[in-house]
Amino acid sequence: MPQVQPSPGTSPQEILLAEPRGFCAGVDRAIEIVERALAKFGAPIYVRHEIVHNTFVVNDLKAKGAIFIEELDDVPPGATLVFSAHGVSKAVQQEAERRGFAIFDATCPLVTKVHVEVAKLAREGYEFLMIGHKGHPEVEGTMGQLSEGIHLVEDEDDVARVAPRQTEKLAVVTQTTLSVDDAAGITAAIRARFPQVREPKQQDICYATQNRQDAVKVLAPQVDVLIVVGSPTSSNSNRLRELAARLGTPAYMVDNAGELREEWFAHAQRVGLTAGASAPEVLVEDVIRRLRELGALSVRKMDGIEETVKFPLPKGLKIDAATGLEIAVRKMPETGG
């Protein structure tokens, strides 16, 4: 990367790092599942959809022997198949089982929790309103837990239009990576139209999404510009950029340091930096290096919640703590957590 000489008085002075930022427990686990499957069974390992929505992660795993596919037709008989962190519909799960693949499910346990709740309430006769973004694989996976009776609402207009067959037993579920504030607004609209609606005891938006948004709420007012490291397909990264912009701070999302543009920092003394839940820290370090080239003198970490969440691996990829050996593989399906 060529060295850029900062122009005096117009370069960033200080970088403020959001806490927490970057990888969450679900992403860590999903990547580890692919890496362990590669180590144990050798390449290729097939992965349905991008394991997590990050270009760097996907390219790294491709280089190690993972093959990313969207359609099960592209998986040869006898192959090992990993479901991405976003989860899959019942139809995909059943078809993959029918074809006899060795399946490892990297669905985030917090997404699986929503699937389990949907299945349980459906058995009790509930119909669902799902708050989420159309076309997102997590939404397709969650809505695909049922063959009918689950309706997508993306905004308050959808809430006004939606027509469930009955309203006695109606429940709300949400995508895990939404804007906390948007979801609260849409939920309020649902409550106003369907006062008897059942809401999740614990919200479906996950701890990692919540914590990263809370950190941006603290950080954004203290900086002149905010950079979010994340890929365009990453829902939670997009929400971080939007949140900062909504708070009045110019905000940009970059997939890597090469996408930073010098003019963004022309009048910025303090630059805020965060990363979506699927963006590895190495990309944040690259951005810091680039900002230093542009003149940044110091880096300061904000105070924030320390995350200690860790999810167990599927059994066939676990290490036995006593012997240090891998526990024997068995053919699955197995849910994520």
Ligand code: SF4
């Ligand atoms: S963002 Fe949340 S739901 Fe998604 S993988 Fe991470 S912890 Fe799981």
